[in-house]
Amino acid sequence: MKISTSLQFTFLICTLSVLSLPGQEYFFKDKAPFNSEVPSPEEFLGYPIGQQHTRHDQIVAYLEKLAEVSERATITSYGKTHEHRKLVMLSVSDPENLNNLSIIKQEHLAFTNPSVTPTNYDSVPIFIQLGYNVHGNEPSSSEAAMLTAYTLVASDSQEVQNYIKNAIIFIDPTINPDGRDRHTQWANQFKGNPLVSDNFDIEHNEGWPRGRTNHYWFDLNRDWLLGINPESRGKLTWYHEWYPNVVTDFHEMGTNSTYFFEPMKPIGSQDPIMPKENYEDLNNLFAPYFSKALDNIGSFYFTKEAFDGTYPGYGSSYPDLQGALALLFEQASSRGHLQDTEYGTISFPFTIRNQYISSIATIKAAVENKKNLRKYQQDFFKSAVNTTAKKGYTAYEFGDKYDHNRNKAFIDKLLLHKIKVYKKGDRFVVPVKQLQKRMVKTFFETYNKYRDSVFYDASAWSVANFYNMKYKGIRSSNLGEEITSTDKLVNVSKVLKSDYAYILDWDDYNAPAALYFMQSKGLKVASAFKPFSINTPTGNKSFNYGSIMIPVSRQKKTNDEVYAIVKEAQDTYDVPIYATNTGFSTSGIDLGSRNFQKLDIPKALMLVGDGVSSYEAGEVWHLLDTRVRMPIIKLKISDFDNISLNDYNTLVMVSGRYSVLDSLVQKKIKNWVSQGNTLVTLSRASKWAIEKKIVKEKLTEKEKDTTKNKKVERLRYVDAAENIGRERLGGAIFEVDLDITHPLGFGYRDTCVPVYKNNEVFIAPSENPYATVAKYTKNAHIDGYISTDNYDNYLKPSASLIVSKLGGGRVIMFADNPNFRGSWYGTNRLFLNALFLGNHINVPNVEKE
Structure with missing residues (x-):
């Protein structure tokens, strides 16, 4: 395509002019005069905005300075990151508004309460929340946040005076401080003088894992719904206290792009949860402000392309389910300070200015349309309690009687989103008709029909399935007692002292954490490979496959020391542990049975680095760090040649491009596994293991069409991307049939388990009849989009989890991701079983006929 010379000229003028303009006039010269007693970002930092990438602590310090010197601003903290960086919110408004903020807040929240009907739409300041830099290596918006704050605090222009009189503006300057500082250090340390714009310069090519993600390499822009990380949990708690009317979500995209603002591409759902008035009327109301x-x-x-708000967990979609207008902005990235593009060079200050201009335009649009925004929010929450639920359900009932900590984790997530939950006997009930009705739908409803087949991200998010939480719709008005906290939700009987043995119930989600705790304290333990029942001080108790036995007399510790460790494990993780004074079972295996196998403590290694999926690696790291409290060695793939594997019994490989592992390294892995160790592969790493013949397994192949002279259908060129894109499996939920007698299935009671698939890895069931642990069921589809071709010809004939024998060891291959986004509590156990029990899986030899 020929480049427009006028477009190229405009781009070059915008880029080059910023390099020659003095100070900060480039950004806000039309907002003068400014209060000289309020320092500009340049005065405070000692350099003009855009000359350097600003560290998060400097950004916070500047906002604290604004709150110190001006009555227009106050600052609060809503949490800390994993790396203990402060998460702050700057509130900016007219001093009179801030002095009366508690009263204004009450008036504002009245519009979210269907039981009252205020009509003072124009008299209450509009609440605007400007959120910046959720992806750490998309840094322009945090710089724009400082410029926006300075403008609102220091400008005495009539325009700005009007904004602060009619709005309360909340500025969250850095949603992802850990990722931002990782990128900031990179960009600043490799900045050249003079600036180097060559795309191949190291400044523009971050090292793995790059700064997009947080400490555990999570994408925080997908975490609003899932609420796994402290950054998101703090933000959600703040959000549900204030319910702003407008929320911004600033991002960056490819360097050769321009700028994107809403309206988005049409939502892919056939029946979107988000009201039509939001993504049509309000977006079209705001768009002219941005274009002007x-x-x-x-x-x-550009608008109406590329991005969609189908997934409800973005910063640009979650607020839409809370009566607000969420707005996505995407700026072409300079990926450093100055970089070459197809149209010339793009500079860091240029990218910052676009974000700043859009911030001010958002405020202008919100202030001038506050009546519409307030009326919309009021109608939004009224409709939640006034409309009839589809399918005739009045509530959803759920609960797992064997796994109370998984119940607790699921209820914690419901409460985080202010969803009302009730306890009814040993079950839990969530009514549909409540203020958070749309979030209830998000948690429990599933979909299989879509207007569009190409999604920017996941097409399935029924959170109940993430937790393997069996639920059903009910038509009952009897809700029970409301749950407002999970603090006392799990009540286990305190374990009594025994001189014989203790038994840990493996059904509980926290059982692996308790097991590792006891192993790390030096206790010897064994796992039951068959179920049994036995007398305990609290009566006869039945134990499932995998239950952990701690024999007292076989420890190198005194009976009192053993009891202290067992008791501490229970107190720390709220797990069911029982004492027994006999080895004789009332049914099933006895405690001295050969079907109790001693477990070695996991010594796990995971490959990380260039070519490896930082998302999947981070999910493994996060699971083991934060829930199991078990270390895993993160080994750079470039160092693999230099390490001896003899000190480890488990190697984890997540999705990645493992081309650097040549035939010699592959042989090294095979030899190590053959010595009795375990290789665990996830998603695309499983495909790699099959293709490189690490194992003698196969990928699922579609039956070949033997029709001769098959006619190729002619298609329109413009539709190519859409047609190809619909074969991509961006994220959907399927049901598998799990062998719960297999060690990888220990701890499960139901053979039907939901799994999450976001890849095109399809593994054929093993020829060994004992090696296919989980296979997709005949009617496997639960939620989300999958093409007919992928579903019928690839997924349904395939296995989700197999174990392949390799010498004296084994390779455990997951076709799916059991730890997706830290939220798949329902399949975490499969992965943890691979770590704790993998070395005790002996795939039987089967003679071929």
Whole structure:
């Protein structure tokens, strides 16, 4: 395509002019005069915005300075990151508004309460929340946050005076401080003088894992719904206290792009949870403000393409389910300070200015349309309690009687989103008709029909399935007692002292954590490979496959020391542990049976680095760090040649491109596994293991069409991307049939388990009849989009989890991701079983006929 010379000229002028303009006039010269007693970002930092990437602590310090010197601003903290960086919110408004903020807050929240009907839409300041830098290596918006804050606090222009009088503006300058600082250090340390714009310069090519993600390499922009990380949990708690009317979500995209603002691409769902008025009327109301502001500075942009708000867990979609208007902005990235593009060079200050201009335009649009926004929010929450639930259900009932800590984790997530939950006997009930009705639908409803087949991200998010939480719709008005906290939700009987043995119930989600705790304290333990029942001080108790036995007399510790460790494990993890004074079972195996196998403590190694999926690696690291409290060695793939594997019994390989592992390294892995060790592969790593013949397994192949002279259908060129894209499996939920007698299935009671698939890895069932642990069921589809071709010809004939024998060891291959986004509590156990029990899986030899 020929490049427009006028477009190229405009882009070059915008880029080059910023390099020659003095100070900060480039950004906000039309907002003068400014209060000289309020320091500008340049005065405070000692350099102009855009000359350097600003560290998070400097950003926070600057906002604290604004709150210190001006009555227009106050600052609060809503949490800390994994690396203990402060998460802050700057509140900016007219001093009179801030002095009366508690009263204004009550008036504002009245519009979210269907039981009252205020009509003072124009008299209450509009609540605007400007959120920046959720992806750490998309840094322009945090710089724009400082410029926006300075403008609102220091400008005495009539325009800004009007904004702060009619709005309460909350500025969250850095949603992902850990990732931002990782990128900031990279960009600043490799910055050249003079600036180097060559795309191949190291400044523009971050090292693995890059700064997009947080400490555990999670994408926080997908975490609003899932609420796994402290950054998201703090933000959600703040959000449900304030319910802003407008929320921004600033991002960056490819360097050769321009600028994106809403409206988005049409939502892919056939029946979107988000009200139509939101993504049509309000977006079209705001769009002219953005186009006018960007036109005025000569910036090019696009709308209605590429991005969609189907997944409800983005910063640009979650607020839409809370009566707000969420707005996505995407700026072409300079990926450093200055970089070459197809149209010339793009500079860091240029990218910052677009974000700043859009911030101010958002405030302008919100202030001038506050009546519409308030009426919309009011109607939104009224409709939640006034409309009839589909399918005739009045509530959803759920609960797992064997796994109370998984119940607790699921209820914690419901409460985080302010969803009302009730306890009814040994079950739990969530009514549909409540303020958070749309979140209830998000948690429990599933879909199989879509208007579009190409999604920006996941197409399935029924959170109950993430937790393997069996639920059903009910038509009952009897709710029971409301649950407002999970603090006392798990009540286990305190384990009594025994001089014989203790038994840990493996059904509980926290059991692996308790097991590792006891192993790390030096206790010898064994796992039951068959179920049994035995007398305990609290009566006869039945134990499932995998239950952990701690024999007292076989420890190198005194009976009192053993009891202290067992008791501490229970107190720490709230797990069911029972004492017994006999080895004789009332049914099933006795405690001295050969079907109790001694477990070695896991010594796990995971490959990380270039080519490896940081998302999947981070999910493994996060699971073991934060829930199991078990260390895993993270080995750079480039160092693999230099390490001896003899000190480890388990190797984890997540999705990745493992081309650097040549035939000699592959042989090294095979030899190590053959010595009795365990290789665990996830998703695309499983495909790699099959293709490189680490194992003698196969990928599922589609039956070949033997029709001769098959006619190729002619298709439109413009539809190519859509047609190809619909074969991509962006994220859907399927049911598998799990062998719960297999060690990988220990701890499960139901053979039907939901799994999450976001890849095109399809593994054929093993020819060994004992090696296919989980296979997709005949009617496997639960939620989300999958093409007919992928579903019928690839998924349904395939296995989700197999174990392949290799010498004296084994390779455990997951076709799916059991730890997706830290939220798949329902399949975490499969992965943890691979770590704790993998070395005790002996795949039987089967003679071929």
